[in-house]
Amino acid sequence: MITLEINGSAREFAVSPDMPLLWLLRDLARLTGTKFGCGIGLCGACTVHANGEPIRACITPVSAVAGRKLTTIEAVGGTPTGQAVQQAWLELGVVQCGYCQSGQIMSAAALLARNPQPADADIDAAMAGNLCRCGTYDRIRAAIKRAAVRAGSR
Amino acid sequence: MSEQTPSTPPRTAATVSRRRFLQASAAAGGGLLIGVALRGREHVAMAATRAEAGFSPNAFIRIDRAGDVTLIMHKVEMGQGTYTAMPMLIAEELEVDLDKVRLEHAPANDDLYAEPLFGVQETGGSTSVRGNFDLLREAGASARAMLVAAAANGWDVDPTTCHATHGEVVHAASGRRARYGDLVDAAARLPIPDDVVLKQPAQFRLIGTPVARLDGPEKVNGSATFGIDVRPPGLVFAAVCACPVFGGTLGSLDDRRAQAIPGVRQVVRLADAVAVIGEHTWAAQQGLAALDLRWQEGPNARLTTADIFAALTAASTRSGVTARNDGDATGILARSNRKLEAVYEQPFLAHAPMEPVNCTVHVRSDGCDVWVGTQVPTFARTAVANATGLPAERVRIHNHLLGGGFGRRLEIDFIARAAAIAAQVPAPVQVLWSREEDVRQDMYRPAYVDRIAAALDEHDRPAAWSHRIAGSSVVARVGRDLMPKTFKVLRAAGLSGLVSMIRGVDIDAVDGATDLPYDIPNLRVEWVREEPPGIPTAFWRGVGPTRNAFVVESFIDELAAAARQDPVDYRRALLASAPRARAVLDTAARASGWGTPVPRGRGRGVALLRGFGGTHIAQVAEVEVGTDGAVRVQRVVCAVDCGLVINPDLVKAQMEGGIVFGISAVLYGEITLKNGRVEQGNFSDYPILRIDQSPRIEVHLVPSTAPPGGVGEPGTSVIMPAVTNAIFAATGKRIRRLPVKDQLRPV
Numbered sequence: 001m002i003t004l005e006i007n008g009s010a011r012e013f014a015v016s017p018d019m020p021l022l023w024l025l026r027d028l029a030r031l032t033g034t035k036f037g038c039g040i041g042l043c044g045a046c047t048v049h050a051n052g053e054p055i056r057a058c059i060t061p062v063s064a065v066a067g068r069k070l071t072t073i074e075a076v077g078g079t080p081t082g083q084a085v086q087q088a089w090l091e092l093g094v095v096q097c098g099y100c101q102s103g104q105i106m107s108a109a110a111l112l113a114r115n116p117q118p119a120d121a122d123i124d125a126a127m128a129g130n131l132c133r134c135g136t137y138d139r140i141r142a143a144i145k146r147a148a149v150r151a152g153s154r
Numbered sequence: 155m156s157e158q159t160p161s162t163p164p165r166t167a168a169t170v171s172r173r174r175f176l177q178a179s180a181a182a183g184g185g186l187l188i189g190v191a192l193r194g195r196e197h198v199a200m201a202a203t204r205a206e207a208g209f210s211p212n213a214f215i216r217i218d219r220a221g222d223v224t225l226i227m228h229k230v231e232m233g234q235g236t237y238t239a240m241p242m243l244i245a246e247e248l249e250v251d252l253d254k255v256r257l258e259h260a261p262a263n264d265d266l267y268a269e270p271l272f273g274v275q276e277t278g279g280s281t282s283v284r285g286n287f288d289l290l291r292e293a294g295a296s297a298r299a300m301l302v303a304a305a306a307n308g309w310d311v312d313p314t315t316c317h318a319t320h321g322e323v324v325h326a327a328s329g330r331r332a333r334y335g336d337l338v339d340a341a342a343r344l345p346i347p348d349d350v351v352l353k354q355p356a357q358f359r360l361i362g363t364p365v366a367r368l369d370g371p372e373k374v375n376g377s378a379t380f381g382i383d384v385r386p387p388g389l390v391f392a393a394v395c396a397c398p399v400f401g402g403t404l405g406s407l408d409d410r411r412a413q414a415i416p417g418v419r420q421v422v423r424l425a426d427a428v429a430v431i432g433e434h435t436w437a438a439q440q441g442l443a444a445l446d447l448r449w450q451e452g453p454n455a456r457l458t459t460a461d462i463f464a465a466l467t468a469a470s471t472r473s474g475v476t477a478r479n480d481g482d483a484t485g486i487l488a489r490s491n492r493k494l495e496a497v498y499e500q501p502f503l504a505h506a507p508m509e510p511v512n513c514t515v516h517v518r519s520d521g522c523d524v525w526v527g528t529q530v531p532t533f534a535r536t537a538v539a540n541a542t543g544l545p546a547e548r549v550r551i552h553n554h555l556l557g558g559g560f561g562r563r564l565e566i567d568f569i570a571r572a573a574a575i576a577a578q579v580p581a582p583v584q585v586l587w588s589r590e591e592d593v594r595q596d597m598y599r600p601a602y603v604d605r606i607a608a609a610l611d612e613h614d615r616p617a618a619w620s621h622r623i624a625g626s627s628v629v630a631r632v633g634r635d636l637m638p639k640t641f642k643v644l645r646a647a648g649l650s651g652l653v654s655m656i657r658g659v660d661i662d663a664v665d666g667a668t669d670l671p672y673d674i675p676n677l678r679v680e681w682v683r684e685e686p687p688g689i690p691t692a693f694w695r696g697v698g699p700t701r702n703a704f705v706v707e708s709f710i711d712e713l714a715a716a717a718r719q720d721p722v723d724y725r726r727a728l729l730a731s732a733p734r735a736r737a738v739l740d741t742a743a744r745a746s747g748w749g750t751p752v753p754r755g756r757g758r759g760v761a762l763l764r765g766f767g768g769t770h771i772a773q774v775a776e777v778e779v780g781t782d783g784a785v786r787v788q789r790v791v792c793a794v795d796c797g798l799v800i801n802p803d804l805v806k807a808q809m810e811g812g813i814v815f816g817i818s819a820v821l822y823g824e825i826t827l828k829n830g831r832v833e834q835g836n837f838s839d840y841p842i843l844r845i846d847q848s849p850r851i852e853v854h855l856v857p858s859t860a861p862p863g864g865v866g867e868p869g870t871s872v873i874m875p876a877v878t879n880a881i882f883a884a885t886g887k888r889i890r891r892l893p894v895k896d897q898l899r900p901v
C-alpha cells in the first residue's frame with residue numbers, strides 16, 4: 001500500500017513501488033489530464049509537479065514521490081502561476097490539438113514559480129523537454145511572457 | 155463531448171432551397187431542427203435533379219427552448235480549429251452569440267454525414283471549411299428567417315419590419331422583442347424559406363474576426379477527453395506488439411513469465427501481433443516485455459531502405475503515365491543545349507502524433523462500442539464489423555478529440571487490431587500503442603524519387619519542363635481497401651478525377667506538379683507507380699503537394715541560380731497569369747526584408763505554392779548554418795491568400811503549426827529500414843522540433859474574397875523547399891535528398 005498526496009488529498013493505492021506515476025494517475029486515480037507521449041522522458045506530456053518541481057511522471061516510480069505534494073493539470077489552476085499561465089494560454093490561443101498542453105502548462109507554471117521574469121533563454125531551457133507536434137512553440141513563448149507580466153503585477 | 159443524433163427523423167419534406175437542400179422540423183423534446191444536406195460543390199446540379207427522390211440531411215442544427223444552438227457535426231477536431239470555425243459560420247447568419255453554439259460529434263453514418271468533397275465522412279485534405287462554407291451559412295440564415303417569420307406572425311406584422319440580433323427577434327417600430335427559445339416551436343411549423351439572402355462580407359460580425367477557440371478552456375485544464383482518456387466501467391488495458399517485419403506473422407510464444415506478473419490478466423494472440431491485457435497499462439507493458447516471442451518474419455526479412463531507393467531510382471528512368479502534357483516538352487528538351495536536370499529523393503516519414511494511436515473497444519455478443527479519435531468514423535465502423543463479425547449497425551463509434559491527426563487517423567489499421575483483440579477479452583479494453591509501436595507500425599508517407607529537367611529559353615526562362623514522379627500510390631490503396639465503391643464516392647471524385655483514375659494517374663501523387671502557377675509553355679508530368687514491398691503507405695500532412703512543392707520549388711531555385719537571377723525576381727517573371735501567387739510572393743519578400751544583407755553563415759530562401767483548393771502561399775525562411783553544419787531556422791515569414799478567412803487567428807495558428815511540422819521533416823524526418831524493420835522508435839531517433847530549435851514565425855494574411863481554400867496543410871508544404879533554398883543561399887550547397895540531417899557537416 002502506498003499513500004500519495006494528489007491535488008491536496010491523500011489517497012492509498014495497492015501497487016508495486018516501481019510503478020510509474022503516470023499510469024497510477026491515469027489508470028487508477030483516473031486523472032487523465034496528464035498525458036502519455038513517449039514513456040521515456042523525451043516529450044514532457046506527462047509533466048506534473050512534486051512539491052512544485054516539474055517531474056516526468058512516466059519515468060518516476062511512485063515510491064519516489066511518496067510524501068511529496070503532487071499537483072496535476074486538473075489542480076494547477078489553483079496556484080497563482082498555474083492560473084496565470086492558463087489565462088495567457090487562452091488569450092493567445094496557444095492550443096491546437098491540445099494533447100501536449102497539459103505538460104506545457106505544468107512546465108511553464110513551474111518555470112514562473114521559480115523565475116517570475118524569464119528571459120528567452122530561460123524559456124527555451126525550461127520548455128525544451130516539452131514537445132508539441134502541432135507546433136505551438138511561438139505562442140508558448142509569447143504566452144509565458146504574458147503570464148509573467150500578469151503574475152508579476154499581482 | 156457527448157454524442158447524440160436527432161431522435162426523430164425530420165418529418166416534413168419541406169420546400170427545397172433553390173440552391174441547396176435544407177429541411178426543417180420540430181426537434182424531439184421541443185425546438186427547431188434544421189437538417190442540412192451537404193453536397194459537393196461540383197454536384198449541386200446533379201443533386202437538384204434528384205430532389206424529388208427524397209431528402210436526407212447530413213448535418214443538423216438544433217435550437218432548443220432555452221435558445222441554445224447545437225450543431226451536430228460530421229467533422230472532428232484535431233487541432234485545426236474546426237470546432238470553432240463551423241459554429242462561427244452558423245452563428246454569423248443565425249444572429250446568435252458564439253457562446254450560444256455547442257457542438258456534438260456526429261455518429262458514424264456516411265449517408266448522413268458525408269464530406270461533400272469526398273463522398274465519405276472524413277476530416278482531411280483541408281476540406282472542412284472549403285466544403286461547408288455556404289451550406290452552414292445558408293442553414294443559419296434559413297433558421298433565422300423562420301424565427302423572424304414566427305415572431306412576425308405572432309405580432310401580426312410584416313416580417314420585413316423585424317430583424318434578428320443576439321438570439322432575439324426585434325420589431326423596432328413597436329419595441330417588441332422575442333427570444334429565439336420562445337419562438338422555436340412556432341418556427342418549426344413554418345416552411346423553410348425558398349431562398350435566403352446571405353450577408354455580404356462587409357456585414358460580417360464574426361466571420362473574419364479572431365475569436366478565441368471554443369475548445370480552449372477544456373484543453374488548458376486537463377478536462378478535454380481524447381480517445382486515450384476514456385474510462386468506461388470495468389476497463390482493462392492492453393499493450394500490443396505487432397511483427398516488427400512488415401508482412402511477418404507470430405511464430406512461437408511462451409507467456410509463462412508474463413502471466414506471473416501481478417495485474418496481468420490475459421495474453422491475446424493474433425495472426426501478426428500479440429497483446430497483453432492488464433489491470434493497468436503498466437501491468438500490460440511489463441507483461442509484454444516478459445513475453446518470449448518468436449516471429450515468422452516472412453518475405454521482407456532482408457529489406458533495407460537502400461533496396462527501396464534503388465527500385466525507385468530505376469522506376470524513375472522508365473516512362474510513366476502522362477498526367478499532363480502541354481506543347482512538346484520532350485522534343486524541346488531533346489533539342490536544347492541549355493538544359494538542367496536533377497533527381498530529388500524524399501524519405502519515408504512517420505506521423506508521430508503526440509497522442510500515440512489507441513482505441514478502446516467493448517465487444518459483446520449483441521454489439522460493440524468503440525471509443526476512438528478518428529478522422530474516418532464510417533471506415534472505423536466497417537473495420538470493427540469486419541474484425542468482430544458483428545453487423546455494422548451493431549457497432550457504435552464514439553468519436554473523441556484527436557491528439558493530432560496529420561493523416562494517421564485517416565487509417566483504421568489500429569482500430570481493426572483493437573477490435574480483434576477486444577473480441578477475445580470479456581471487458582472493455584483500451585489498446586494503447588507504445589511510442590515505439592506507433593513509429594514502427596505506422597503507415598508511412600511514401601518515399602519518392604523525382605526526375606526533373608528544364609530547357610531554358612534566351613531569357614533563361616523555362617521553355618520546357620519535364621517532371622517524372624516515381625513512388626507508391628496511397629490513393630490506390632485507400633481506394634482498394636477503404637473506400638466503399640458507391641455512386642456517391644465516384645460522384646465526389648468528379649469527372650476529371652475519374653478519368654485520371656481510369657488512366658492510372660494518381661491524382662494526389664501529381665498534385666502540385668501539374669498545376670504550376672508559373673507560365674511554362676511546354677510542360678510534361680509523368681507518374682510511375684512503384685510500390686515498396688510490404689510497407690504500408692499513407693497520407694501525411696500536406697499530401698501530394700508537399701512532396702511536389704519540394705521538387706518544383708527547389709528546381710525553380712536551381713534554374714534561377716543557373717540564370718544568375720534573384721530567386722524572387724526569377725519566379726515573379728513567370729507569374730504573369732497568376733496574380734494571387736504574385737501577391738503572396740511580393741508580400742513575403744517585402745515582409746522578410748528580402749534582398750537586405752544577412753550575417754555570414756545565414757541565408758534566405760523562398761518558396762511558393764498554389765494548391766489545396768485555391769490557397770496561395772509563399773514563405774521566406776532565414777536559416778543559419780553553423781560551422782559544424784548544424785542548421786537552425788531562425789525566422790519564417792509566411793504570406794497566405796486562402797480566400798475568404800473565417801477566423802484569421804486560426805489560419806495563422808495553422809500556418810505556424812504547419813511550418814514547425816515541416817521543419818521537423820526537412821531537417822530530421824526519416825524512417826529507414828534494416829532487415830525489414832523500422833530502425834526508429836521514439837523521439838530520440840525520430841526527432842521533432844523543440845522550442846529551442848523553433849523559429850520566430852510571422853504570418854501575413856493577404857486579403858481575398860475568393861472562396862475559402864485549405865489552411866491545415868499548405869504551411870507544411872512550402873517550408874521544406876524554403877529551408878533548403880535558404881541553405882543554398884547560405885552555403886552554396888543544393889539539398890536534393892531529404893532530410894538535411896548531417897549533409898552539411900564538414901568532411
Ligand code: FES
Binds near residue numbers: 039
Ligand atoms: S510521456 Fe513522459 S516524457 Fe514523454
Ligand code: FES
Binds near residue numbers: 233
Ligand atoms: S497542441 Fe497538439 S501536440 Fe501540442
